[in-house]
Amino acid sequence: MAKPSEIIFNLGSSHVSASKLNVKSGKLLLEKFNLIELPVTSGEEQEWFNSVEGAISELASKFGFKGDASIILPGSMVLSKTLRVPKVEIQKQRKVVEFELSQKMPFPLETLLWDFLVIDDDGIEQEILSFAIKPDVIEKLIEIIFKCGLVPLRFTPGPALDYFTEQGSLEVEKGDSLFINFGAKSTNLTFISSSGFLLRSLGLGGGLLTDSIASTLGIKPTKAEELKKNYNNENNESGGADNTLSTLQAAQENFLNKYMQEISRSLVTYKRLKKGKTPSQLIVTGRTINSQNLLQSLSQSQMLPIKYFDPFSLINVSAEIDDSSRALLPFVSSETIGLAKILCEDKAILPLNLMPAAKAKQLANKKKLPWLFCAVLVLSVMPLPWFLTLKVSEGQLELATKSLRKQTLEEKNSLANLIKENANLDIIKVINKRAFSYINQLEILAHGGFSMQKFLNDLQLKIDPRINQNTWIDTFELLSNNNQIPLSKNSAELPSRTNIIARISGRYLVQPSAQLNSLPEENRKLILIEESGLIQENLTRAIADIQQVVRVRKKTFSIEGKGDLYNRQFTHFEFDLELDLLR
Numbered sequence: 001m002a003k004p005s006e007i008i009f010n011l012g013s014s015h016v017s018a019s020k021l022n023v024k025s026g027k028l029l030l031e032k033f034n035l036i037e038l039p040v041t042s043g044e045e046q047e048w049f050n051s052v053e054g055a056i057s058e059l060a061s062k063f064g065f066k067g068d069a070s071i072i073l074p075g076s077m078v079l080s081k082t083l084r085v086p087k088v089e090i091q092k093q094r095k096v097v098e099f100e101l102s103q104k105m106p107f108p109l110e111t112l113l114w115d116f117l118v119i120d121d122d123g124i125e126q127e128i129l130s131f132a133i134k135p136d137v138i139e140k141l142i143e144i145i146f147k148c149g150l151v152p153l154r155f156t157p158g159p160a161l162d163y164f165t166e167q168g169s170l171e172v173e174k175g176d177s178l179f180i181n182f183g184a185k186s187t188n189l190t191f192i193s194s195s196g197f198l199l200r201s202l203g204l205g206g207g208l209l210t211d212s213i214a215s216t217l218g219i220k221p222t223k224a225e226e227l228k229k230n231y232n233n234e235n236n237e238s239g240g241a242d243n244t245l246s247t248l249q250a251a252q253e254n255f256l257n258k259y260m261q262e263i264s265r266s267l268v269t270y271k272r273l274k275k276g277k278t279p280s281q282l283i284v285t286g287r288t289i290n291s292q293n294l295l296q297s298l299s300q301s302q303m304l305p306i307k308y309f310d311p312f313s314l315i316n317v318s319a320e321i322d323d324s325s326r327a328l329l330p331f332v333s334s335e336t337i338g339l340a341k342i343l344c345e346d347k348a349i350l351p352l353n354l355m356p357a358a359k360a361k362q363l364a365n366k367k368k369l370p371w372l373f374c375a376v377l378v379l380s381v382m383p384l385p386w387f388l389t390l391k392v393s394e395g396q397l398e399l400a401t402k403s404l405r406k407q408t409l410e411e412k413n414s415l416a417n418l419i420k421e422n423a424n425l426d427i428i429k430v431i432n433k434r435a436f437s438y439i440n441q442l443e444i445l446a447h448g449g450f451s452m453q454k455f456l457n458d459l460q461l462k463i464d465p466r467i468n469q470n471t472w473i474d475t476f477e478l479l480s481n482n483n484q485i486p487l488s489k490n491s492a493e494l495p496s497r498t499n500i501i502a503r504i505s506g507r508y509l510v511q512p513s514a515q516l517n518s519l520p521e522e523n524r525k526l527i528l529i530e531e532s533g534l535i536q537e538n539l540t541r542a543i544a545d546i547q548q549v550v551r552v553r554k555k556t557f558s559i560e561g562k563g564d565l566y567n568r569q570f571t572h573f574e575f576d577l578e579l580d581l582l583r
Helices: 045-063 090-102 135-147 163-167 204-217 220-236 243-273 292-303 324-334 334-343 357-367 369-381 386-423 427-461 523-542
Strands: 004-010 013-024 026-037 067-073 079-086 113-121 125-133 148-157 177-181 187-193 196-202 281-285 307-308 315-317 471-479 499-509 551-556 571-578
Touching: 004 045, 004 220, 004 334, 013 045, 013 334, 026 045, 026 324, 026 334, 045 135, 067 334, 079 090, 079 196, 090 113, 090 292, 113 196, 113 499, 125 135, 125 148, 125 196, 135 148, 148 386, 163 187, 163 334, 177 307, 187 243, 196 243, 204 243, 220 243, 220 571, 243 292, 243 315, 281 292, 281 324, 292 307, 357 499, 386 427, 499 523, 523 551
Parallel strands: 004 067, 026 315, 067 148, 177 281, 281 307
Antiparallel strands: 004 013, 013 026, 079 125, 113 125, 177 187, 187 196, 471 499, 499 571, 551 571
């Protein structure tokens, strides 16, 4: 059976891209790809969120990216740390990393969402790459993404993915390589070797040059970005006469010097850690490399061969993707391909995920809302056949009533003569009594229809709010009541009360506040039984309080068999209710 396609959104500082990938004939296939440019902003975080919301909305509505999606976060939005920790058992690994990471993070670790990845293991110590983010950032992104018709499955830091893109490629196997991803706000340096990789994120990107130009010339960031692109495209090298050109040249030189210093410092650190080994080649990607001055400075400062990232050797591209989108892939697709390789090619390693588990479960429940709505709709129309039967009976009784009224009128005319002949004749009283019987039956049936609808409404509203969201009804049926007095055709009177039996069955979830996984089995069962008992009392009391319920004739709660309290934490219930529809 073919694996479903993966939808991946890459949230960059200057663009948002959406990709749909699958594995076909043993190789990744890019089925669909679109990219939306983000406007140049002053750097305010809220402006970025607003731009991202517009881009995701357009990609979802205009280009059809809907459903479950994986989200790649930009390096500028996350905190990254590299640690060396003792190698311990898998069960204890997270606690050890948590202790070491809490010593290095600038914020208390309990206020952050974090995850980690083992990037090197010598049998004694492990090299750990960890990422953290503020919860409010994830909350805002979840709200934006869900509003656009998508369900986020995971939030993965982009800097951790370039390694998986190039892992196992022939270029890397020839020797150590440095993969440089030049972004708008940050640059990721991934040192790849046969034993693993080392990551360093620089807080430098093409946007820094834009900000420098805007600040120096006192212009808006959008105008500064336009000047920067024009300068690079025209490759201006002269210029003492033009002040603007001189400013641009000076700003770019300062920017490139700072850039090359940081890259050289990272290479020196890597050489020290690897005992003299240095990368034999540089592989570059990112939209900032469109500046030829940047690559020239990089080549001159490092004296290493430079190669462009080639996505077409790693993936097949669908013929439906146009040429303009294909031209963008070498600059923006490395992180997307890295995540797709993890998700689609059944790798043993799990992708980093900064989404809280509780939020993931909540989103999964939101996906079920349409089904719950359908269930409620079906439940609401269940009385319809019974109501239609009542309607037919009502019509028949109305015809019978009209016939009786006509007969009564005729009899009245003839009675005048009969009374004269027999003063003791009581026939008018008998006819009136029969007419009253039918009219009374009509009123009872009419009242019963509305009373049944009121009972169903109360059944939905009377459940205790404490359990309302975790309780649902599976079946509802009306049973025959052997104690009812049947209506005889020859009967002159109706019974004053006509009770019926309703049987409802369903389930409710038991979700104790205590963390059950850490408790012994016996204690866990006791807590589940106690919580289930409380819900039983609340549920029984709520149903018994419904106006039409005369009494609860039978109630059954099953924690095993139909229920599964100990494993899946739900209890099955069934009530037989005696209803008085004349209340």
